[in-house]
Amino acid sequence: MGLIKAITGALGGTLADQWKEFFYCESIPEDTLMVKGEKRITNRSSNTKGNDNIISNGSGIAVADGQCMIIVEQGKVVEFCAEPGQFTWDASSEPSLFAGKLGTSIIETFKTIGRRFTYGGDTGKDQRVYYFNTKEIPNKKFGTANPVPFKVVINEQLGFKLSVDLRINGVYSYNVVDPLLLYTSFMGNVADEFKCEQLDGMLKAELIQALQPALAVLSAQGVSYDQIPAHTTEVRDALNIELKDTWGKRGIEVNSLNMGVPSIPEDQRKKITEWEETSMTLNPNVGAARMIGGQITAMNKAAENEGGAMNGFIGMGMAMNAGGMNASNLYAMGQNQPVQQGQPAAPAANSWTCPKCGATVNGNFCPECGEKKPAPAASWTCPKCGTVNNGKFCSDCGEKKPEAAATWTCPKCGTVNNGKFCSDCGEKRPD
Numbered sequence: 001m002g003l004i005k006a007i008t009g010a011l012g013g014t015l016a017d018q019w020k021e022f023f024y025c026e027s028i029p030e031d032t033l034m035v036k037g038e039k040r041i042t043n044r045s046s047n048t049k050g051n052d053n054i055i056s057n058g059s060g061i062a063v064a065d066g067q068c069m070i071i072v073e074q075g076k077v078v079e080f081c082a083e084p085g086q087f088t089w090d091a092s093s094e095p096s097l098f099a100g101k102l103g104t105s106i107i108e109t110f111k112t113i114g115r116r117f118t119y120g121g122d123t124g125k126d127q128r129v130y131y132f133n134t135k136e137i138p139n140k141k142f143g144t145a146n147p148v149p150f151k152v153v154i155n156e157q158l159g160f161k162l163s164v165d166l167r168i169n170g171v172y173s174y175n176v177v178d179p180l181l182l183y184t185s186f187m188g189n190v191a192d193e194f195k196c197e198q199l200d201g202m203l204k205a206e207l208i209q210a211l212q213p214a215l216a217v218l219s220a221q222g223v224s225y226d227q228i229p230a231h232t233t234e235v236r237d238a239l240n241i242e243l244k245d246t247w248g249k250r251g252i253e254v255n256s257l258n259m260g261v262p263s264i265p266e267d268q269r270k271k272i273t274e275w276e277e278t279s280m281t282l283n284p285n286v287g288a289a290r291m292i293g294g295q296i297t298a299m300n301k302a303a304e305n306e307g308g309a310m311n312g313f314i315g316m317g318m319a320m321n322a323g324g325m326n327a328s329n330l331y332a333m334g335q336n337q338p339v340q341q342g343q344p345a346a347p348a349a350n351s352w353t354c355p356k357c358g359a360t361v362n363g364n365f366c367p368e369c370g371e372k373k374p375a376p377a378a379s380w381t382c383p384k385c386g387t388v389n390n391g392k393f394c395s396d397c398g399e400k401k402p403e404a405a406a407t408w409t410c411p412k413c414g415t416v417n418n419g420k421f422c423s424d425c426g427e428k429r430p431d
Contacts, residue, residue: 021059025067025131030138033176034187034194037061037069037129055127059089066135068179072128075189077180082134128189132179136255137196142204143169148212150262151219152272164268166215166225170259172207178251185250206246207239207254214238225262232257 023037055071063069063081071079071089081087147165176182187194217238218231228235236257240247247253352373353359354366364373380401381387382394392401408429409415410422420429 021056022062023055023059023129024062025064025069027064028067028131028133028135030133030135031196032133032193033137033182033196033199034130034132034179034190036190036192037131039129055089055129057089061087061089061129063087063131066133068132068134068176070130070132070179070183072130072183072189074126077183080180082179130183130190132176132182134176134179136173136175138171138173140172140174140200140204141170142172142208143167144208144211148208148215150212150215150225152225153219153222162268162271164225164264164272166262166264168211168228168259168262170257172257173255174203174247174252175255176251177253181249181251203247203252206243210239210242210246211235213242225264229259229261232259235259 022040024040025035025037028035061069061071061081063084063086065084067084068080068082070077070081144167147167150164150166152162152164186199214235215228215238218228218234223231236254239254239257243254351360351362354361354369354371355374356371357366357369359366359368361367361373365371366373379388379390382389382397382399383402384399385394385397387394387396389395389401393399394401407416407418410417410425410427411430412427413422413425415422415424417423417429421427422429
């Protein structure tokens with residue numbers, strides 16, 4: 001029992017005008033998933049008594065675009081066709097299985113669930129033709145009654161992550177991609193038609209349940225909650241993966257998805273804004289720009305100070321000095337340059353002031369004028385008050401620097417000494 005294309009039957013001698021019965025289906029409405037085929041009986045039909053559940057050998061069956069036809073015998077699927085055209089029912093042939101755009105996967109489904117019946121040439125007691133709507137089923141609205149958790153990554157390095165409660169509304173559409181699975185797992189024999197509303201409630205509940213793991217894919221990519229509508233394709237693909245064990249086993253998949261911008265509670269939105277601003281100021285250049293903006297605002301407010309603009313500017317200067325940081329220092333940090341915090345840095349311990357140009361120098365030569373570092377003056381201790389001095393007079397009591405004693409070189413060890421005996425070997429100074 002199988003189908004042969006009408007043109008093939010005509011070439012073999014079975015002309016289309018010899019059809020005894022003709023099964024067809026008008027355009028299926030978008031709110032309908034499956035309808036039973038209508039039988040048109042001619043005056044040469046072998047089923048003139050009007051039994052709709054008998055298909056006579058040689059009957060014609062038409063399949064239109066966007067449809068898939070199956071033949072059910074005794075409750076089992078024995079034939080299907082997803083290719084548009086006219087076909088002839090031949091009880092003596094094997095199933096032809098015209099898969100059309102549904103591909104080879106539906107053939108594997110048929111091999112799994114299909115079973116042939118043989119009644120010694122008889123057609124059996126109950127045969128039905130069903131047509132499935134394989135076009136896109138549009139305009140299915142959804143909304144989250146309960147919030148969906150979503151993790152917002154603000155700064156991965158600092159660990160700025162916040163779990164927010166999303167409320168999402170949108171519209172989706174779906175397709176029947178495997179009518180055999182839908183029929184065998186859910187529908188069964190239908191008297192006339194099967195409406196979408198009989199399935200939509202369950203489909204919507206399962207889709208909303210799959211939203212959280214699907215959105216987690218975007219969260220892992222660092223997508224912010226307000227950018228989700230720009231990634232509906234990724235969400236749709238993730239939903240089909242998550243719905244594989246529910247929708248997939250019924251031969252249905254998500255075709256398209258459109259969402260508005262999700263909403264989150266106000267306190268969570270403010271927290272994200274606060275963390276974003278904090279994260280931005282970690283960049284020294286951004287921090288400097290924000291500081292300058294704040295200073296300009298402070299200057300404007302200081303000029304409007306009722307106690308006098310000068311008081312306002314004094315307060316602003318005190319606040320800036322207390323902060324220990326200014327915009328120029330931040331810009332220097334942004335350019336990887338040394339930073340001077342607040343007041344000018346104290347001179348290094350080995351620095352000196354150039355006597356020629358006054359520059360503060362750390363090396364042996366002045367970088368401004370090339371002057372060589374002067375030799376350090378010999379220090380002396382005031383015999384009157386004990387103050388250590390470098391000049392010719394004591395800086396504390398004014399005592400004149402005493403004359404230095406004559407030095408001599410030890411003839412024994414070569415040490416230069418001032419006293420009467422060598423400080424190294426004890427040799428007496430020669431007279």
